[in-house]
Amino acid sequence: xxxxxxxxDGTRSAERALTRASELDSAFGGKVVVISVVAxxxxxxxGAFGLMPYxxxxxxxxxxxxxxxxWQQHRSEVESLLGKARVRLEFVGVVGEPVGEIVDAADRxxxxxxxxxxxxxxxxxxLLGGSVSQGVARHASRDVLIVxxxx
Numbered sequence: 001x002x003x004x005x006x007x008x009d010g011t012r013s014a015e016r017a018l019t020r021a022s023e024l025d026s027a028f029g030g031k032v033v034v035i036s037v038v039a040x041x042x043x044x045x046x047g048a049f050g051l052m053p054y055x056x057x058x059x060x061x062x063x064x065x066x067x068x069x070x071w072q073q074h075r076s077e078v079e080s081l082l083g084k085a086r087v088r089l090e091f092v093g094v095v096g097e098p099v100g101e102i103v104d105a106a107d108r109x110x111x112x113x114x115x116x117x118x119x120x121x122x123x124x125x126x127l128l129g130g131s132v133s134q135g136v137a138r139h140a141s142r143d144v145l146i147v148x149x150x151x
Contacts, residue, residue: 002030005111007102007136008048009037010074013117015048017147018078021115022085024145030112031088034078035105036071037098049077099135106142114144 006021008014021032051073075091082089092109094101106114118133137144 001028001112003033003109003111004028004030004113004115005033005035005102005106005109007037007098007114007116007132008034008074008078009098009132010048010051010070011117011119012048013119013147013149015081015117016149017115017117018048018081020145020147022082022087024113024115025082025087026085031090032082033090033092033105033109033111035092035094035102036074037101038093038095048074051077098132099139102132102136103140106140111142114140114142115147116144117147119149 001024004021004025006014006017008018018032018034025032051070078091079089090109092105094105102114102116105111114136116133116136118131133144133146137146
């Protein structure tokens with residue numbers, strides 16, 4: 001396993017996915033590519049590493065914007081977490097629909113595994129067809145590891 005792609009959106013579930021990817025990389029010695037997709041609302045407000053999410057949504061604005069200072073805090077925490085495990089790391093940042101962007105990025109970097117976190121979907125997510133992790137698992141042509149809460 002040479003390349004592990006991790007979906008990171010700044011939430012606690014994404015932090016768990018990073019931890020699991022780090023553990024896997026320690027066993028296989030490849031590299032981890034962290035993809036950060038700024039998605040349209042609603043956004044999960046439980047920030048990773050005790051930080052606020054870095055995606056900011058202004059009423060009346062069609063697109064989200066990234067709070068660069070908060071993103072740099074997230075990036076530093078990701079680098080610290082993976083650096084302690086001596087993981088080779090790359091970042092990819094995009095704005096768009098998370099499922100498609102993660103699946104496309106996995107193809108671009110020729111990922112051997114996609115790792116994404118999940119949380120219990122709310123009523124709206126269930127009505128609209130599920131979570132990002134479910135969508136990635138459904139559409140990816142590569143293996144997908146979904147890291148559950150408490151895992």
